[in-house]
Amino acid sequence: MKLDDKLFLVRFNTDKASHIKITDSNVCLQQCQDKPCTRFCPAHVYDWDEEEKRIAVGYEGCLECGTCLIGCPYSNIDWKYPRGGFGVSWKNG
């Protein structure tokens, strides 16, 4: 089963503003060869945008596990919890 189909099953109360920021996009472009965030995020929130030369952040699909905050080798992802009442809302847990 494809990840996109699985994410379609998840319920979200999406906030208008993102709760995730890339602190310095130059770090992604110039220092980070491997871009592991594009793999380790279970929801594939992070994707390398080759045209824009930056990491595109699909915060709307964030499952709020916190992996990115710990896994980014440059501590370049400023990940916080969404505002109270927003974000993922599990049906089963």
Place this chain on the structure above:
Amino acid sequence: MENFDVIVVGGGPAGLSAALSAAHAGMKTVVIERGDYPGTKNVMGGILYTKATDMVVPEFWKEAPLERPIIEQRLMMLNGDESIMASYRDPVWASEPYNAHSILRVKFDRWLAKQAEKAGVMVISETLVEDLLYKGDNVSGVRTGRAEGDLGAKVVILAEGVNNFLAVKAGLAKPLKPESVAVTVKEVIALPKETIEDRFCLEEGQGATIELYGDSTAGMMGVGFIYTNKDSISIGVGAILEPLIRDKWTPNDLLEYLKAKPYVKRLLQGGETKEYLSHLIPEGGYTQVPKLHRQGVLVVGDTAMLMNSLNREGSNLAMISGKIAGEVAAQSIKTGDVSDQAMAVYETRLRDSFVLKDLFHYRHMGEFFANNPHLLKFYPELFTKAINLYLTADGTPKKQRQKEIIKMVFENRSMGDFIKDIYGAWRALL
């Protein structure tokens, strides 16, 4: 600003247990939860242990939304399409006093929060706690994300889950490292009750668990799991973040890899995925347990790294730590002393209980597996090869076959290496 005796940050098993015991001791208690209601942000495998839960809500099984009592635990070791399995079953576990149940956290945590409310706890949902408030050096409450959202308290209990933002801000914990968390993804897959019971050889209503080691995580430190719910199966896999990054896996690919294993595939066949979830498991063990207290603050559950991954116990450690924290908070408030020294009673009581005793017992385990990455690849390969040789009836006389097996075993690893592995495992696990 409204004032409370005890503010609990986070409505999971640890936080709600803390709130229940504080309220039972007469404290004006509030739980602040960032989800729509307690449960909607919470994930575990999930197995709930009876003894610990009973200590928080006596005879909870009569009312709580549980899935199935677990009567059988299987341990599997995978190597490619091969598998070795050991299992233990006792049907007595299907009746009181039980040992453990499978649960789904959205339902269970919501129920537990209702019990807390019945005991007088106020539950404020959809509210994120952003920081602690201080009067000088003393903690005096919390700042929430709401307008005029400051709340005062004599004691704040941090049950914020594995992501320890507030514990770090309060100088109690360090930011987590890729070596000390397991990225875990899970699917809840719907199947008819009877199908589940037939596939797992269960009587009506009974449940079973499977933990899968070795190739379930492509040899990375971690574990796969399959738990039976009432009319669904929870299947998941968790691997330590550091090797997951190094081996360039995506969590979902790892879960699909496990689901494709022949034994697993057949258990799930025809099921419909209802939800895909992810969560971090705190795997730092004893050496990564943060400072558990300071003046006016106690740290419980996942935030306190209270997780015994070998025995896949977490919810029970969370609930007992919460219960003790609530009691210590109440006692300290009653005596008018919420100093760090008074709060330290919490740590002493955790050290006297299985919670920190178990973590201390396994304190070498993380390091042992991290330093011996061959263990989860080499041994499953060796054991399956040896058993395959032994069980293959191809006309080879058994005496000759046994010699071949022994030769094969020592071709791959010397006697000295084996002794080193066994000694290491002994020291880490026993």
